[in-house]
Amino acid sequence: MFFKLVSFLLGCSIGSFLNVVVYRLPNKMNLSFPGSACPICNNKIKWYDNIPILSFLILKGKCRKCKTKISIKYPLIEFLTGVIFLLVYLKFDYSLETLKYFLFLSFLIPIAFIDLKNQYIPDRLNGLLLLSGILFSLISINTFELSIIGSSVFSFPFLLIYGYSEAILKKEALGFGDVKLVAGIGSFLLYKGLYNVYIFITLSFVIGAIVSLSLIRLKLKSRNDRIAFAPYIVTSALIMMFIQ
Numbered sequence: 388m389f390f391k392l393v394s395f396l397l398g399c400s401i402g403s404f405l406n407v408v409v410y411r412l413p414n415k416m417n418l419s420f421p422g423s424a425c426p427i428c429n430n431k432i433k434w435y436d437n438i439p440i441l442s443f444l445i446l447k448g449k450c451r452k453c454k455t456k457i458s459i460k461y462p463l464i465e466f467l468t469g470v471i472f473l474l475v476y477l478k479f480d481y482s483l484e485t486l487k488y489f490l491f492l493s494f495l496i497p498i499a500f501i502d503l504k505n506q507y508i509p510d511r512l513n514g515l516l517l518l519s520g521i522l523f524s525l526i527s528i529n530t531f532e533l534s535i536i537g538s539s540v541f542s543f544p545f546l547l548i549y550g551y552s553e554a555i556l557k558k559e560a561l562g563f564g565d566v567k568l569v570a571g572i573g574s575f576l577l578y579k580g581l582y583n584v585y586i587f588i589t590l591s592f593v594i595g596a597i598v599s600l601s602l603i604r605l606k607l608k609s610r611n612d613r614i615a616f617a618p619y620i621v622t623s624a625l626i627m628m629f630i631q
């Protein structure tokens with residue numbers, strides 16, 4: 388019970404930091420300075436008003452000083468991160484895998500939300516994802532090669548789709564940022580046979596097709612809108628993390 392609670396709370400706190408990353412990184416702001424402040428009245432947020440999920444509930448979703456509404460997406464990202472961290476602990480228990488996937492998630496979650504909001508993935512996050520996947524493979528026995536092969540085999544089909552859609556359709560079906568993202572994901576998921584790569588790709592495109600067609604159907608997006616692809620790739624990577 389103790390470790391389940393610790394995993395959940397750790398996830399919520401990391402989720403709280405990931406909110407800062409999602410908000411500040413695309414705006415080229417420093418991640419640690421200055422401390423969080425209300426964007427409307429500039430009131431510095433005290434530590435006791437910055438407790439994941441809890442503070443949002445206590446303050447009833449409003450700034451303590453000016454009572455401006457705080458977006459529900461902040462506590463939602465915290466809760467979501469907490470839940471996925473807990474699921475990882477339940478699946479991988481007290482192990483190196485758990486630590487590795489906690490790190491993996493700390494990149495995937497902000498990448499999905501930044502792409503959703505800004506339609507691009509910061510190179511810094513993609514680069515750090517790939518680098519930490521490869522570095523982590525050095526800690527476990529015999530996984531370095533699988534990490535390198537994983538990053539190339541997973542991303543190669545995406546590179547082809549990127550190249551062909553650019554050349555034939557004269558339109559990007561997915562961005563080069565997505566190709567780099569998949570290289571990073573491959574370095575974490577490791578090469579465990581072509582079958583896994585095939586499932587990963589299929590999942591990404593099936594989830595992507597279902598969600599984007601629904602969005603167009605519900606008239607939330609038009610056919611010409613650029614639709615962020617990273618959220619589907621990330622969802623598919625999360626599923627692979629639990630099934631492979």
Ligand SMILES: [Zn+2]
Nearest residue numbers: 425428450453
């Ligand atoms: Zn305020």
